[in-house]
Amino acid sequence: MKRNRKKQTVAMGCPARQRGMALFVSLILLVVVTLVGLAGMRGTILQERMAGGAYDRETGFQAAEAALMLAAQDFTSNPSTWDNEIAANASDLDCSNKSCASNPSGQIANARWKSVTSGTSASEFTAIDSSNPPQYVVQLLGDCSSTGAGGGFTGTTDQNEGGPGGSQLNNQGTCYRITARALDPTASVNADRAQVLLQATYRM
Structure with a gap:
């Protein structure tokens, strides 16, 4: 006996198209998270740079202040040595014609700048970077004598006289300017360092 088998055809429907909304939202969220992370990283780096700059300036100020004090000690103890130095390098150190820059x-x-001696004695200073010590220079400002008087003193051409007990105030002398810097700004290693400069004027 033969059996007739009918072939049955099953119609397969086309698969529904996938919608990309979930992928799109995921990409947007990824971009947002990335931007937030980059912004936070940038803020952290900026804060670190600011902290580093503040620390560098503070240490530079301390170095320049120490150099200024030691320079004053050196100058007042050996004024003739500096007078000879000024005479030998008048173009850099003689400002009596008022032509020198304020800074x-x-x-x-650089040869005119004197580096502070590294050490622990009263005339020395131990810098953080011993290869890059603070420096100072002395310049001649010229005659800074004044005439006349003030504050109840009786003035003459060379001194102010008066006051209780016959006190006197000498107002004649030659002025010198001491400039101290924390580091040499022309050195390539100091290109990004804080530049700290301190000055003091002395009348001898």
Whole structure:
């Protein structure tokens, strides 16, 4: 006996198209998270740079202050030595013609700057970077004598006289300017360092 088998055809429907909304939202969220992370990283780096700059400036100020004090000690103890130095390098150190820049750092030859001696004695200073010590220079400002008087003193051409007990105030002398800097700004290793400059004027 033969059996007739009918072939049955099953119609297969086309698969529904996938909608990409979930993928799109995921990409947007990924971009947002990335931007937030980059912003936070940038803020952290900026804070670190600010903290580093503040620390560098503070240490530079301390170094320049120490150099200024030691320079004053050196100058007042050996004024003739500096007078000879000024006479030998008048173009850099003689400002009696009022032609010198207010900020001599970078204007005076590096050979004129004297580095602070490293050590622990009263005339020495131990810098954080011993290969890059603070420096100072002394310049002649010229005669700074004044005449007349004030504050109840009786003035003469060379001194102010008067006051209780016959006190006297000498107002004649020659002025010198001491400039101290924390580091040499012309050195390539100091390109990104804080530049700290301190000055003091002395009348001898």
